[in-house]
Amino acid sequence: MQNDPPTTVPRLAWLLWAVGGTAYIVAVLHRTSFGVAGLEAADRFGTSAGMLASFTVLQLVVYAALQVPAGLLLDRLGPRRMVAGGALVMAAGQAMLAFASDVGFAVAARVLVGAGDAMTFISVLSVVTAWFPVRRIPVFTQLTGLLGQLGQVLSAIPLVALLHGPGWTAAFGSAAALGVFVGVLALVVLRDGPPRKAVRASEVGRNVVEAWRHPGTRLGLWSHFVTQFSANTFALMWGFPYLVSGHELSPARASMLMTLLVLATMISGPFVGRLVGRYPLRRSWLVLGITSLSVAGWAVTLAWPPPAPPWLLVLLVLCVALGGPGSMIGFDYARTFNPPGRQGTATGIVNVGGFVASLVTILLIGLVLDAMSPDGEFTPEAFRVAWTVQIPIWLIGVAGVLRTRSLARRRMAADEALPASTGAGLSR
The missing domain is CATH 1.20.1250.20 (MFS general substrate transporter like domains)
Structure with missing residues (x-):
């Protein structure tokens, strides 16, 4: 033993x-x-x-x-x-x-x-x-x-x-x-860190190809993609104006909710990390669970005729905040599915996912708001419609997680990294 x-x-x-x-x-x-x-x-x-x-x-x-x-x-x-x-x-x-x-x-x-x-x-x-x-x-x-x-x-x-x-x-x-x-x-x-074989210039291109071809790297990218974009969009661009114009909150109260977003992210992060460390065979289920909470929070809030009650907005912020810690699970895939010589490349690939999704969502929300508010005054109804652009992003991200998870399981079984009966382990 x-x-x-x-x-x-x-x-x-x-x-x-x-x-x-x-x-x-x-x-x-x-x-x-x-x-x-x-x-x-x-x-x-x-x-x-x-x-x-x-x-x-x-x-x-x-x-x-x-x-x-x-x-x-x-x-x-x-x-x-x-x-x-x-x-x-x-x-x-x-x-x-x-x-x-x-x-x-x-x-x-x-x-x-x-x-x-x-x-x-x-x-x-x-x-x-x-x-x-x-x-x-x-x-x-x-x-x-x-x-x-x-x-x-x-x-x-x-x-x-x-x-x-x-x-x-x-x-x-x-x-x-x-x-x-x-x-x-x-x-x-x-x-x-400990000495390791240096990556030669001739190996750079091959590292990119091999990191991308491994379904575990792509599983990390899609995990980062589907969990991070809603939290990023809320925190970086549209959260504050949504709370003020979409739910008639005062700037002071909106600032309190944005502060709660930061605090909830900081508090939940170590718990998510401990779960990943304790249950590495269930990482993708944790990604899907966090995504489901975000979807549920948004579904209830957008279905509620504005202005939503304060307790519901607090619940929404708490659900959205989990996206930040959830996105970090993608980097754990990059680490465990790639050898040390290409982990930096794999981590870079994973980190693209959430930021691309965030950029697309930020731009799409802006386009919808402009289309529905030609006078520049964003209405609650405009915000309700605008935030629904997250739906196709979620669908694409979840499909990517499910597809690459299946491929990662097959790859692990084929490589005999684990016995065939448990070859799906680390991708779950």
Whole structure:
């Protein structure tokens, strides 16, 4: 009888995770910094609110488009250089924005922020995979994602204080300086993990093909796709206006519900991670269960004639909040179905799923609202119809999970990774 794998976290792993987590917190600060400066940006660049909103979409497009290239670089260069490089690229973007005086420079600055952001999260996950005991990885993957919520706090409080005090240049210049500090800290402290075979340039293309061809990677992508998009759409773009215009809440009450969304995500994440670690043979059922709760929350809320009662909106927020932790299950598939030499590539592929679904949903909701509200006043009925665009996204995502789960089971049985009678195990 074999001994159970160790579960004690080495002290060095704690240190490396703390540094990587700090880098991710600062990355989310950079990611969300422009959103809290909307009024100041409109005055500084003399542009419309609609144009400024497109900056968020552009940044997400850059982030999603660079996930696979970032994953390839991660497999080749290791997390130390990737985390440091991402921090410095984002710092360069923030420094450019600090002194930008026209929209063109501001766009270029946000492109740099999106590019550096794309390098950070998957690299920090690589640190977790390399240094933590296997049974602890799902929980620390969730905790890593939750650390990003602190970045939103930093952008909402100290950055806003700087904007309203010393001003634009001081605020974004300080963010750039913080990025440089984190980049240097990563270079000095982070380690790439136990030595492994280096990925040669000639192997890069094959890694992409092999990672994509493995149904376990695609199962991770579809899991990320179907769980994350509703929470992302609610948090990044349409949640607040939906609560205010769709249910006649005051901005203060809407802000309370958005805060509840963050808190519920942070609290539920470790529980989801523990379930993944304890029941790895039931991961896809957990994905489908979380998706079902989100669908149920939206179905009841949209069926209720607006304005919905406060208890129902609270229930909706709690159901939607599970999508963030649920999406992290996709990265566990990338880890367990791919060898170390291509896990970065596989993680990048998985991370594309939820952000592509989020972008499509954000744009579709905007199109429906514009079509039903030509005067620019979004009505409750317009929001009820607009949020139904989630239905085909859910259907596509669930179909993808079910199909790739079946393929993953067959692949595992064929590879004799487990006895035929339990070959479906890790994909369940």
